[in-house]
Amino acid sequence: MTLPTPEEVRRVACVGAGVIGGGWVAHFLARGYDVTAWDPAPDAEAKLRRLVDAAWPALTQLGLAEGASRDRLTVTPTLELAVAEAQFVQESAPEKLDLKRDLLARLDAATPAGVVIASSTSGYPMTDMQTTAADPSRLVVGHPFNPPYLIPLVEVVGGEHTEEAAVSWASRFYEVAGKSVITMDREVPGFIANRLQEALWREALHMVANGEATVRDIDASITEGPGLRWAVMGPMLTFALAGGEGGMAHMLDHFGPSLKAPWTRLEAPELDRELYDAVVSGCDVAADGRTIAELVAERDRGVIDVLRATGRLGGKAEPR
Amino acid sequence: MTLPTPEEVRRVACVGAGVIGGGWVAHFLARGYDVTAWDPAPDAEAKLRRLVDAAWPALTQLGLAEGASRDRLTVTPTLELAVAEAQFVQESAPEKLDLKRDLLARLDAATPAGVVIASSTSGYPMTDMQTTAADPSRLVVGHPFNPPYLIPLVEVVGGEHTEEAAVSWASRFYEVAGKSVITMDREVPGFIANRLQEALWREALHMVANGEATVRDIDASITEGPGLRWAVMGPMLTFALAGGEGGMAHMLDHFGPSLKAPWTRLEAPELDRELYDAVVSGCDVAADGRTIAELVAERDRGVIDVLRATGRLGGKAEPR
Numbered sequence: 001m002t003l004p005t006p007e008e009v010r011r012v013a014c015v016g017a018g019v020i021g022g023g024w025v026a027h028f029l030a031r032g033y034d035v036t037a038w039d040p041a042p043d044a045e046a047k048l049r050r051l052v053d054a055a056w057p058a059l060t061q062l063g064l065a066e067g068a069s070r071d072r073l074t075v076t077p078t079l080e081l082a083v084a085e086a087q088f089v090q091e092s093a094p095e096k097l098d099l100k101r102d103l104l105a106r107l108d109a110a111t112p113a114g115v116v117i118a119s120s121t122s123g124y125p126m127t128d129m130q131t132t133a134a135d136p137s138r139l140v141v142g143h144p145f146n147p148p149y150l151i152p153l154v155e156v157v158g159g160e161h162t163e164e165a166a167v168s169w170a171s172r173f174y175e176v177a178g179k180s181v182i183t184m185d186r187e188v189p190g191f192i193a194n195r196l197q198e199a200l201w202r203e204a205l206h207m208v209a210n211g212e213a214t215v216r217d218i219d220a221s222i223t224e225g226p227g228l229r230w231a232v233m234g235p236m237l238t239f240a241l242a243g244g245e246g247g248m249a250h251m252l253d254h255f256g257p258s259l260k261a262p263w264t265r266l267e268a269p270e271l272d273r274e275l276y277d278a279v280v281s282g283c284d285v286a287a288d289g290r291t292i293a294e295l296v297a298e299r300d301r302g303v304i305d306v307l308r309a310t311g312r313l314g315g316k317a318e319p320r
Numbered sequence: 321m322t323l324p325t326p327e328e329v330r331r332v333a334c335v336g337a338g339v340i341g342g343g344w345v346a347h348f349l350a351r352g353y354d355v356t357a358w359d360p361a362p363d364a365e366a367k368l369r370r371l372v373d374a375a376w377p378a379l380t381q382l383g384l385a386e387g388a389s390r391d392r393l394t395v396t397p398t399l400e401l402a403v404a405e406a407q408f409v410q411e412s413a414p415e416k417l418d419l420k421r422d423l424l425a426r427l428d429a430a431t432p433a434g435v436v437i438a439s440s441t442s443g444y445p446m447t448d449m450q451t452t453a454a455d456p457s458r459l460v461v462g463h464p465f466n467p468p469y470l471i472p473l474v475e476v477v478g479g480e481h482t483e484e485a486a487v488s489w490a491s492r493f494y495e496v497a498g499k500s501v502i503t504m505d506r507e508v509p510g511f512i513a514n515r516l517q518e519a520l521w522r523e524a525l526h527m528v529a530n531g532e533a534t535v536r537d538i539d540a541s542i543t544e545g546p547g548l549r550w551a552v553m554g555p556m557l558t559f560a561l562a563g564g565e566g567g568m569a570h571m572l573d574h575f576g577p578s579l580k581a582p583w584t585r586l587e588a589p590e591l592d593r594e595l596y597d598a599v600v601s602g603c604d605v606a607a608d609g610r611t612i613a614e615l616v617a618e619r620d621r622g623v624i625d626v627l628r629a630t631g632r633l634g635g636k637a638e639p640r
Binding site: 063122180209217225230243244303 | 374378382383414415442443465466467470471472475502504508511512513514516517518521523524526527529533534536537539542543544545546547548550551552553554556559562563564574582584586587588589594598599602603605606616617619620621622623625626627628629630632633
């Protein structure tokens with residue numbers, strides 16, 4: 001069998017059909033793929049079809065790919081049948097290292113040679129998961145965000161024994177399949193976005209544990225505050241705009257000392273010249289020629305669009 | 321002079337007219353208030369009027385309050401003139417404790433008795449700032465998010481010597497002025513949202529310092545990932561949905577062990593029974609009777625609205 005290019009893929013296998021695996025199924029169906037799925041739970045098929053049915057109106061509204069249909073989903077009685085003719089495999093099993101290891105080895109044994117197998121793991125490095133597979137070279141992490149049928153981001157990274165070609169094939173495939181891809185050149189536990197949201201989540205848990213804020217306060221503080229900006233502009237450029245016309249350099253001069261303040265339980269790194277320069281020049285790269293005034297205008301337009309789209313215009317925010 | 325109720329306020333003073341102070345000026349003008357402003361910088365008035373002019377088209381689009389006009393801004397040559405007839409004072413000076421202390425004492429001396437004075441401080445507890453004012457009882461924190469004319473959130477909290485009545489007056493005033501308010505019953509450095517975004521920011525700085533991710537990767541990982549959800553639903557309820565039909569309890573059972581994983585430099589609190597119960601029951605309160613299926617539908621609708629509003633529909637996300 002000739003291996004397909006990312007553009008030629010027509011048949012995708014999803015192994016594990018819980019919230020994440022089922023979300024992947026919905027995404028791939030909406031993008032017009034044939035999808036085979038397998039999950040060991042006895043009621044897995046009914047649950048999966050419920051999830052896809054629940055997502056379908058939204059996906060229809062978003063615009064289905066030509067030929068996309070829920071009829072193109074086949075739930076198979078065995079893992080081997082699910083992957084036998086797959087041109088790409090997405091594994092979304094529970095987050096247990098031993099389970100992932102065994103499952104990836106089984107998938108590797110049952111999947112046509114050379115076909116890329118991606119794991120949805122939230123944070124295990126592939127190096128730790130690919131230890132027992134006969135051919136670890138085609139195993140990559142393809143980490144999505146819930147729900148995979150709506151949130152564009154996928155973080156792609158290989159392990160020590162992954163071939164570079166498998167990583168770039170997977171990155172390209174996800175792009176073709178409508179995702180927004182960050183390809184990492186090294187393994188970091190939790191990848192990028194999960195490290196960031198895990199820091200926030202842990203600080204939130206500390207606050208709940210200490211009675212400093214309620215769950216509701218925490219959620220409102222994000223949806224009515226920084227969350228509105230983060231849908232539009234990331235935390236780095238957003239902070240650069242707090243520096244006014246001086247941008248990130250002025251922001252670091254002004255707020256750098258607050259890195260020493262006990263504003264979170266997380267210790268900050270030393271803001272030495274090297275880090276200062278890396279952040280400032282990194283912001284220049286991210287700004288990509290846009291001036292501070294242009295970035296402010298872009299952020300403002302985006303936030304207004306988000307406020308309007310989520311029904312929060314006209315002054316007072318509606319309680320959500 | 322009789323003190324106005326929050327609903328009766330017509331004249332607001334903004335002291336400090338940088339990015340935040342100027343943003344407050346734009347907000348109060350758009351909501352129809354008379355605004356007096358003072359800032360010691362020699363070019364402050366020109367800069368402030370530029371900022372207000374830049375924000376005005378957006379604010380017009382959002383819907384100005386009746387009678388709102390940029391002509392209702394008066395920039396005064398002295399601090400004392402700015403606050404002499406103010407019915408509410410918003411202080412937005414640079415983030416230096418000594419400066420804030422002195423300025424709040426001066427404001428207290430010059431502002432009509434009983435009028436509430438709020439500080440935009442990003443993280444100083446009012447207890448530490450109100451030490452030299454003759455009447456600390458009317459000094460509160462009213463912490464906004466940049467830009468104050470677009471991001472609804474204001475965190476309100478008093479210091480040890482603040483009267484409860486001043487805190488509740490300020491909270492009510494901000495609501496009348498179109499803000500979304502969280503009133504805290506105790507002082508925590510960084511309040512709520514800044515603690516959460518500071519944890520994320522510090523983790524991001526660590527990643528840049530270690531070469532694990534670029535500034536651009538970090539920003540994209542948020543805008544294409546969790547940031548899209550956070551504009552719609554906070555981190556706690558969002559995570560509850562990762563638990564599928566089992567909600568937060570199932571999520572904690574499933575992902576609780578990852579609190580021990582090195583997914584961020586921030587150590588997690590012990591997930592003991594008490595914290596587990598607090599998070600689960602806090603989510604029930606925040607869900608306010610909505611089932612998991614209803615929350616999923618709400619999140620999906622919101623994320624689709626945000627994707628559409630920010631031009632990211634149709635599969636592949638546009639680079640921003």
